Amino acid sequence: MAEYLHNRSNTRIIVSNYVNDGRPSVEKLVNIIACMQATGADVIKLDICVDYITDLAPIFTVLTHCQVPLIAMAVGSSGLISQLLGPKFGAFLVYGSLGGKPVPGLPSLVSLRQVYKLEYTNADTKVFGLVSNPVAHSKGPILYNPTFRHMGYNGIYVPMLVDDIEEFFETYSGSDFAGFSVGIPYKEAAIRCCDEVHPIAKSIGAVNTIVRRPWMGS
Secondary structure (H helix, E strand, C coil), X not given: CHHHHHHCCCXXXXXXXXXXXXXXXXXXXXXXXXXXXXXXXXXXXXXXXCCCXXXXXXXXXXXXXXXXCEEEEEECHHHHHHHHCHHHHCCCCCCCECCCCXXXXXXXXXXXXXXXXXXXXXXXXXXXXXXXXXXXXXXXXXXXXXXXXHHCCCEEEEEEECCCHHHHHHHXXXXXEEEEEECCCCCCHHHHHCCCXXXXXXXXXXXXXXXXXXXXXC
């Protein structure tokens, strides 16, 4: 294979690797990429099996800092945002299904083109989404993404299938993740994740929306 890669003419080669051994660390992914790059690959593709949405954080980190064109696709229902947020973190390309029977973790091409319009997503895009379980029923992306574009706001709204809300907010604590709708079963538990709670939300013991604001301390 290596001999073929080095003797090709104008063909660009994508070398793929399937990673299926639990949550991958950044270090492990970097080592895998280095080994694949050593083959002479022009583009590297990682298919990564994930169990939880928090498993995607190392993937986003590697995408952001990778010096070689990289495709990273997380397999499974929790991996959907690996494709929806791929352009934000620097993915070479993303995948979508042709339709018909849904593929876990893979958005349809129709939704990519008509709902999310990923051609407008870049490193400066702010991320919003519904934190819930289940989450596939959400109509939020159909409502908010066209609204963002109409307003000229650089944001994307995605469904976030979350198993542990506290771990989720600890993992995605950066300012790029700017706001969240909170769905069942997390409306009560989400209060513990907030630094400030509106008096009305505090009185009913549940929150519906979380906004991440810049820290104003000294």
